[in-house]
Amino acid sequence: xxxxxxxxxxxxxxxxxxxxxxxxxxxxxxxxxxxxxxxxxxxxxxxxxxxxxxxxxxxxxxxxxxxxxxxxxxxxxxxxxxxxxxxxxxxxxxxxxxxxxxxxxxxxxxxxxxxxxxxxxxxxxxxxxxxxxxxxxxxxxxx
Numbered sequence: 001x002x003x004x005x006x007x008x009x010x011x012x013x014x015x016x017x018x019x020x021x022x023x024x025x026x027x028x029x030x031x032x033x034x035x036x037x038x039x040x041x042x043x044x045x046x047x048x049x050x051x052x053x054x055x056x057x058x059x060x061x062x063x064x065x066x067x068x069x070x071x072x073x074x075x076x077x078x079x080x081x082x083x084x085x086x087x088x089x090x091x092x093x094x095x096x097x098x099x100x101x102x103x104x105x106x107x108x109x110x111x112x113x114x115x116x117x118x119x120x121x122x123x124x125x126x127x128x129x130x131x132x133x134x135x136x137x138x139x140x141x142x143x
Contacts, residue, residue: 003076004141010069010085011137013062018130020054025127029120033113040111048104059096063089081140088133095125 035043066082066089073082103119106112 001072003073006065006069006072007137007141010062010065011134011141013058013065014130014134014137017055017058017062018134020058021123021127021130024051025120025123029116029123032107032116032120035111037111041108044104044107048108059093063093077140078143081136085133085136088129088136092126092129092133095122095129100126 066086069077070082070086074080099122100119103115103122106115107119
């Protein structure tokens with residue numbers, strides 16, 4: 001596979017996930033507070049199940065593509081850009097499993113405004129990391 005095609009695949013995965021995380025950040029998470037407390041448990045179960053369909057496989061694919069790009073581009077990409085891109089994916093995964101998942105685990109037990117607020121505020125880390133990764137990949141493609 002050519003480095004250009006690998007960059008395009010990374011860009012496509014990052015574009016999909018960046019669009020998704022901005023939707024979650026600006027629309028979906030802030031809407032959590034509007035769910036009636038008596039409907040919360042069913043809502044959150046459905047949210048978790050359905051989000052896993054649209055997030056899990058693309059995140060795994062992105063991780064694999066980012067690792068491949070870092071290795072394949074180690075001598076060809078400027079300033080270690082492939083490794084920076086992989087580092088952003090690692091940051092996203094860490095924020096997902098060490099910040100977002102614990103908040104969601106807390107929300108499995110019932111409506112909790114503090115957890116919803118914490119989830120929404122800390123999700124900016126993932127939103128910005130994906131945005132920066134997309135911009136980095138776009139810059140690499142444009143040069």
